[in-house]
Amino acid sequence: MTNSEETEFKSITRAFFEKEWKDGFDIFYEVPVGDRKKYIKFAEYDPRDFSRLDAILQEKNHTVFYIKETDLYKYYKFNILKHLLLGLVQDKPPVKEVFQRVVPVATRILQDYLEIPASDRFLDLLDEIPKVLAEAVGPANLPFRDLFSITLKENATYVHCVNVGLFCLCLGRELNMSREDRETLCLGGLLADIGKKYIPKDVMFKEQELTHEDMRSIRRHPSLGRQALNDLKHYPETVLLMAGEHHESFDGTGYPMGYAREKINTAAPICKIMDVFNALTSRRSYREVMTPIQALTLMKDKIGEQFDPHLLNTFILYTGK
Ligand SMILES: [Fe+2]
Structure with a gap:
């Protein structure tokens, strides 16, 4: 695991999954390995089946999760911003x-x-x-x-x-x-x-x-x-x-x-x-x-x-x- 990989992952809390996602993404948790950190994938977020993920999240003993920054960027670009702009065009x-x-x-x-x-x-x-x-x-x-x-x-x-x-x-x-x-x-x-x-x-x-x-x-x-x-x-x-x-x-x-x-x-x-x-x-x-x-x-x-x-x-x- 390199330092650049460490900076690639961004922490999110459980509340983040309640946001209005339309696309899926991988969820990771962090484990220390020597003086570095390693990110282990343990679930996928599927907006069509949140209850399954919800059960996994409750079972696991983690309160902070990680997402790849590229997925976080896509979330804003293709969900939040798109939703905002479309709403403004439609509703005026x-x-x-x-x-x-x-x-x-x-x-x-x-x-x-x-x-x-x-x-x-x-x-x-x-x-x-x-x-x-x-x-x-x-x-x-x-x-x-x-x-x-x-x-x-x-x-x-x-x-x-x-x-x-x-x-x-x-x-x-x-x-x-x-x-x-x-x-x-x-x-x-x-x-x-x-x-x-x-x-x-x-x-x-x-x-x-x-x-x-x-x-x-x-x-x-x-x-x-x-x-x-x-x-x-x-x-x-x-x-x-x-x-x-x-x-x-x-x-x-x-x-x-x-x-x-x-x-x-x-x-x-x-x-x-x-x-x-x-x-x-x-x-x-x-x-x-x-x-x-x-x-x-x-x-x-x-x-x-x-x-x-x-x-x-x-x-x-x-x-x-
Ligand atoms: Fe300033």
Whole structure:
């Protein structure tokens, strides 16, 4: 068993079998062999005969199972995403419902990418999400109150990524950006924080005060995310720059490069505003959730410093709609 074979298998819990699969796949369990791990096939999932598998699962003394990443990818591509897109074409739901249907799918893909964790190629499953949302948003845009009610307020990176993508898309509409640019902006928002996958878990979830070294580690995520996206050779430059520059500040006091104003890609400051706004209005262990007005009041104090004045003012106007 080689290391590459180890990375090929992704852990899943029993609840995973209750998802709506249409195709079968092999299920494995893990056994340690020396300092390596071996994956033994012990059952096949057949969606037409789940009761047989259910009996086997109850009999076996395993709570965590493994699936090949290629099967997991196919599950999203040919079951979940296909089901979502077909449903939208058939039902033609109003814009708010389009967002409500898309959010859980994007969240699940990003959760599996970040937590299993799946390889970076998993990210191309998100390609259709901005297209679907941009098509649904008309000239009138989705009202902010509807958008805000749809976003989850959980403190999880995958939830944060989805929210930032949605906020970016709608702010792009307010900025009268072309549909193509809004799709890119949305995709860049969804992916801007994926570099957090490479930050050690004990630092990411630390409850105590962060050390200087912890901060250094966290501040590497823009560069790491940009590098990972660049390696995929799949994304436009704007998406890479949104990942790399979404913590730069208007006045040059941000990180990692300390770029200011025109030196920063035009899409990155949009992402920065949405990133901070979502962080402030989401649950955090160390403080109460802020309302949009509380968050914007705080952010307005940093206008012209952290935030581009035109962009922040446009967002503030949108929040009143
Ligand atoms: Fe970030």
